[in-house]
Amino acid sequence: MKVSLIYAAAGNSSRFGSNKLLYEYHGKPLYRHLLDRLKAVCARHPDWELILVTRFPEIYDRHKADGGCLRTIYSADSHKGMSYTIRAGLRAAGNPLAYAFFVADQPFFTEESAEAFLTAMERQQAPLGCVCTKDRFGNPGWFSSSYFRELMELEGDQGGRRILNKYRENAVYFPVSGDWELWDMDRAEDVNRLSVTIT
DSSP, X not given: OOEEEEEEEOOOOTTTSSOGGGSEETTEETTHXXXXXXXXXXXXXXXXXXXEEESOHHHHHHHTTOOTTEEEEEOGGGGGOHHHHXXXXXXHHOSOSEEXXXXXXXXXXXHHHHHHHHXXXXXXXXXXXXXEOSSOEEEEEEEEGGGHHHHHTOOTTOOTHHHHHHTGGGEEEEEXXXXXXXXXXXXXXXXXXXXXXXX
């Protein structure tokens, strides 16, 4: 089953005070933690591709020639909101059977959870899906190609959650080991507050 993993690394970091994606965290830029894991996952699944969408030259230049399962897309308009990043990823993906959206500020989301989530969605041919714990839902999210039009029609800073909330009865929820996997870094103080070991 052809699946496009769209990795959003284009946010404004408005609450962080600087570009959080480039913030050096546990030995490498924040955005690289989950990206590197997804590259390893895709290398084991020939029908999956990984599309990195960014508006930052530092990220684009670093990865534009990586090759393998990774393609890097420059999206200059992504400063206008998440919907612009989503559309850039969708246009680059072509016609897969499903899209999975990941965000670049979740350094604790594990390789094992990413692969298990994607495999479960693919096996069930889920129309919609996302990860969850007993207390919350979160990224990544899964959308079959039947939602392409609605994803393309998102506006401003709207993301896939809007569609998931609209069609909750169609969604498959995949539990992960704990809330810490879904933590993202929105503020500079989160760097010290989130003290899970990076692997």
